[in-house]
Amino acid sequence: MIELIIPQRRRDLGSFEVGRVLPFAKRRMVGPYIFFDRMGPKNLAPGLPREADVRPHPHIGLSTITYLYDGEIMHRDSLGSAQAIRPGEVNWMTAGRGITHSERFERLRREGGPLDGVQLWAALPDGREEMEPGFWHYASDALPVFGDDGVSGRLIAGQLAGVVSPVKVDSPQFYVHWTLRAGARTSLPAEYRERAVYVASGEVEVDGQRVEVGSMAVLAAGTAITVTALGDAVVMALGGEPVGPRYIDWNFVSSSPQRLEQARADWAAGRMKLPDLDNEEFIPLPPKLGAMPEPMS
Template sequence: MIELVIEQRRRDLGSFEVGRVLPFARRRMVGPYIFFDRMGPKDLAPGLPREADVRPHPHIGLSTITYLFAGEIMHRDSLGSEQPIQPGEVNWMTAGSGITHSERFERLRLEGGLMDGIQAWVALPTEREEIDPGFWHYAADALPEIGENGARGRLIAGQLAGVQSPVAVDSPQFYVHWQLKAGARVSLPADYSERAVYVVHGEVEIDGQRIAPGSMAVLAAGKPVTIRATSEAAVMALGGETVGPRYIDWNFVSSSKERIEQAREDWHAGRMKLPDLDNGEFIPLPPRIGELREPEPMS
């Protein structure tokens, strides 16, 4: 059963658009997943302006997951990591007590090409919000496949249906990319209390309801769900167990309002180390829009 369908909100970044799904007013999180953005798809010509790059910026209290369908992004961070990511690979960065990083489109600037991918954020459980930061890269062939008739799945993170991804996680969760032929069906077990399905392209049907590309269907708990592709399609399924309500402000996530305020002050005062390979660039602290509200209780 579908509880809610969230349609992406498109935002023009100048060189390409992103489609934001989470957080949403009526559904702030799905399990520990607190942020879900579709980057593109956009066919870019050579000569992409440098303004398209995401300059160094800070995070606390979360892990970021970057997963591409097309294109390449160069990741650099304050730990000294420098790692390009290509389609099917995973960049997993845990901010914990604090990290800064940049995301640059250097290869696309030179060669042009299609840019398409997902960036998700996972809120860390309360007892692990202040762990040491870290960065891990996983090759495409390191991810286990989940196969059914006409359906090819790759488990990006967590555990699903007895299969475990090598990507280390901090709380019970799953994140899978399925490619479906027209008419294919795939079952999403009721292993977790919170689950959702995002349609990358094509159309699928869940519980008799068609879900359009760019939309996320949030599922009711307790029962397995069948996803049927009404055309050739790709979907991302994700979810897990709740880590509790969270504040979110700019790039900061925390169970504590005071910790968010401290992170803002630290960034504004220049107390967070920048990536060594980014020549001192950074994104200034933006003004807060409205008050930092109490986080909503989980549904």
């Protein structure tokens, strides 16, 4: 059963749009996932301005998960990682006690072409928020593939229905990319307390209720649900066990508001190392928006 449908809120970045889904006022997190952004879809002409790049910026207390349907993004971070991500691959960066990185569209700037993908943040669980930062890249053929009767699934991260992804995770969770032909059906088991389904393209029914493209259906706990494709569709399913309430401020996530204040001070004072291969510019600390918000859960 669907508890809530969250429509994406589109934001124009000049060269392309981003659709924000999480956090949402009525539902801040799904399992450990505290942030969900859809990039594109957009066909870009050569000569994309450098202002479209995401300059070096910091994170704490979370992992970022970048997954593309089309295009290419170049990742560089303060650990020395320099990795292009392409469709079907996974870039998993764990910030822990602190990391900085940039995301640049260098190939698209040279050649043009489509850009389409999703970026998630997973909040780290208690006891691991201050872990050592790390970066892992997984090729597309490393991810397990499953399905039949017009349904193809790829387990991006975690574990679901006995299938296990090699992608490193820090708490019980799952993240699936499904491709469904028109009329095909698949089931999402009830093995986690919190689950959601996002429609990336096409149109589907979730337990008989229509969910439009760009929307996320947050599911009730305790029962398996059926996803039916009304036409050819791409669907992302995600969720897991809650990690507890978390505060979010700019690019920082923590169970402690005081830790967020420290992260802001560290970035403002230049105490967070920039990427070795991309250290000539950075995103300045934005102004604080009023009082500390309520924790998300």
